[in-house]
Amino acid sequence: MPREQVETPASGSVRRKKLFIKTYGCQMNVYDSARMADVLAPLGYETSEQADDADLVVLNTCHIREKAAEKVFSDLGRLKPFKTARPKDQDPMLIAVAGCVAQAEGDALVARAPFVDIVMGPQTTHRLPELIARAHRSAGAVLDTDFPTDTKFDHLPPPRADGPTAFLSVQEGCDKFCTFCVVPYTRGAEYSRSAKTIVEEARGLVSDGVREITLLGQNVNAYHGDAIGGTGTWSLGRLIRALAEIDGLDRIRYTTSHPRDMDDDLIETHATVPALMPYLHLPVQSGSDRILDAMNRGHTRDTYYRIIERLRAGRPDIALSSDFIVGFPGETDDDFADTMKLIEDITFAQAYSFKYSARPGTPAAENSDQVPDDVKAARLSALQSLLSQQQKSFNAASVGQHLPVLLTGPGRHDGQMVGRSPYLQPVHLDAPATDYGMIVMTEITAAISNSLSAVAIDSTQESETQPVATRVDAH
Numbered sequence: 224m225p226r227e228q229v230e231t232p233a234s235g236s237v238r239r240k241k242l243f244i245k246t247y248g249c250q251m252n253v254y255d256s257a258r259m260a261d262v263l264a265p266l267g268y269e270t271s272e273q274a275d276d277a278d279l280v281v282l283n284t285c286h287i288r289e290k291a292a293e294k295v296f297s298d299l300g301r302l303k304p305f306k307t308a309r310p311k312d313q314d315p316m317l318i319a320v321a322g323c324v325a326q327a328e329g330d331a332l333v334a335r336a337p338f339v340d341i342v343m344g345p346q347t348t349h350r351l352p353e354l355i356a357r358a359h360r361s362a363g364a365v366l367d368t369d370f371p372t373d374t375k376f377d378h379l380p381p382p383r384a385d386g387p388t389a390f391l392s393v394q395e396g397c398d399k400f401c402t403f404c405v406v407p408y409t410r411g412a413e414y415s416r417s418a419k420t421i422v423e424e425a426r427g428l429v430s431d432g433v434r435e436i437t438l439l440g441q442n443v444n445a446y447h448g449d450a451i452g453g454t455g456t457w458s459l460g461r462l463i464r465a466l467a468e469i470d471g472l473d474r475i476r477y478t479t480s481h482p483r484d485m486d487d488d489l490i491e492t493h494a495t496v497p498a499l500m501p502y503l504h505l506p507v508q509s510g511s512d513r514i515l516d517a518m519n520r521g522h523t524r525d526t527y528y529r530i531i532e533r534l535r536a537g538r539p540d541i542a543l544s545s546d547f548i549v550g551f552p553g554e555t556d557d558d559f560a561d562t563m564k565l566i567e568d569i570t571f572a573q574a575y576s577f578k579y580s581a582r583p584g585t586p587a588a589e590n591s592d593q594v595p596d597d598v599k600a601a602r603l604s605a606l607q608s609l610l611s612q613q614q615k616s617f618n619a620a621s622v623g624q625h626l627p628v629l630l631t632g633p634g635r636h637d638g639q640m641v642g643r644s645p646y647l648q649p650v651h652l653d654a655p656a657t658d659y660g661m662i663v664m665t666e667i668t669a670a671i672s673n674s675l676s677a678v679a680i681d682s683t684q685e686s687e688t689q690p691v692a693t694r695v696d697a698h
């Protein structure tokens with residue numbers, strides 16, 4: 224149902240309502256939560272930091288690992304007394320569970336938490352106003368876990384900028400079916416938005432003051448949206464080159480990419496487009512060919528080495544990040560040693576690592592060769608200590624460098640601001656609050672655990688790092 228048919232008071236007469244949203248999981252959820260706030264704003268909902276007196280509480284959930292999914296139920300337990308304590312002369316507090324746990328559990332979620340009013344999957348964000356109206360009329364929970372044939376992007380209002388950086392979803396879903404992963408089941412089949420709608424959304428964000436956009440997708444480099452001005456589709460590299468032409472868009476990033484879709488065009492874009500920041504999150508999961516195969520990743524350890532080699536040939540300073548899973552079913556000490564060797568060979572600027580978590584409905588969960596938790600814990604600790612050493616060395620090597628920093632918020636102390644280097648490192652420096660949203664040239668003075676300290680060397684200078692002129696051979 225179109226939004227305007229749900230509730231249509233003139234804007235002046237809309238009763239102010241409080242909306243509390245808690246977001247779990249990946250950046251796609253962060254993007255969707257912001258869109259929910261956008262879609263509800265015309266109905267009088269204002270975001271609030273407090274759940275206790277909210278008119279609507281949305282938990283936008285993640286199903287990727289057991290811990291993430293279980294957290295939702297403990298949070299629901301904490302919310303229940305707020306709902307019960309609501310004075311009878313007011314509309315009841317509505318509780319909505321959105322996102323990937325909602326998609327995966329549906330009815331089972333309501334059976335476990337019957338006081339939940341709305342259960343909605345990740346593809347029906349635009350139907351939230353309709354679901355609220357139905358929930359107010361209904362005695363039980365309202366469920367919407369369809370994968371609609373039309374896309375939510377066609378129904379959502381243009382996003383509003385909230386500072387100098389923004390996320391922009393370009394691709395959703397996944398067709399890769401890695402044997403450990405729930406995403407193909409919770410987000411559905413792969414879908415790319417048209418290049419036209421993305422460029423329009425990016426232009427709107429930039430005219431609202433955004434200077435850095437991170438393109439999002441579960442498989443962002445599998446992007447193949449309808450081309451602008453012609454037939455066929457555009458790859459992610461082509462899309463990035465079009466976005467780089469937008470005046471005022473200084474920085475472009477993308478996440479999360481898959482090694483299988485790291486094509487020549489995208490690798491070359493890293494070498495030739497200055498606005499594409501020298502940072503890449505490219506999950507490898509494991510360094511063992513045997514485990515990569517069992518995970519159905521569709522590439523080998525050597526493929527990963529070759530991709531990194533070509534990226535570094537075109538952009539030698541590129542900072543690399545990755546995801547690792549330890550203790551995948553059947554992982555031996557030798558397999559794990561292969562992963563440690565890959566980390567030593569490649570060297571990462573930062574990374575995320577997880578103990579394998581068996582997820583209902585995924586093939587690997589059925590495997591009888593599960594690795595005991597104490598083995599997983601020991602491997603995770605060894606792996607994280609190596610990765611954290613590498614992150615420290617990467618940050619220490621930044622000391623003395625001149626890096627442009629995009630200032631994104633207040634720093635730890637009065638008179639300080641924090642921002643991001645091109646390599647996504649948090650950088651703290653003395654700067655007036657009026658510099659918010661500016662790109663300031665700095666000299667890095669110290670590396671403190673995971674962040675950097677710097678001094679501004681010329682606050683009027685706004686040039687970005689230049690990519691190295693070398694081009695990558697396409698073959």
Ligand code: SAH
Nearest residue numbers: 403404441479506546547548577578579580
């Ligand atoms: N699309 C991305 C990853 C999305 S999920 C990719 O293909 O790499 C984010 C990360 O969560 C994954 O990279 C993986 O490292 C981790 N993850 C996914 N399922 C997991 C599971 N069952 N147990 C532990 N970690 C998992």
Ligand code: SF4
Nearest residue numbers: 397399400401404406
């Ligand atoms: Fe999950 Fe694999 Fe798809 Fe990434 S590529 S979202 S890990 S199934």
Ligand code: F3S
Nearest residue numbers: 248249285286287323
């Ligand atoms: Fe989690 Fe769903 Fe994202 S499972 S990681 S919120 S796609």
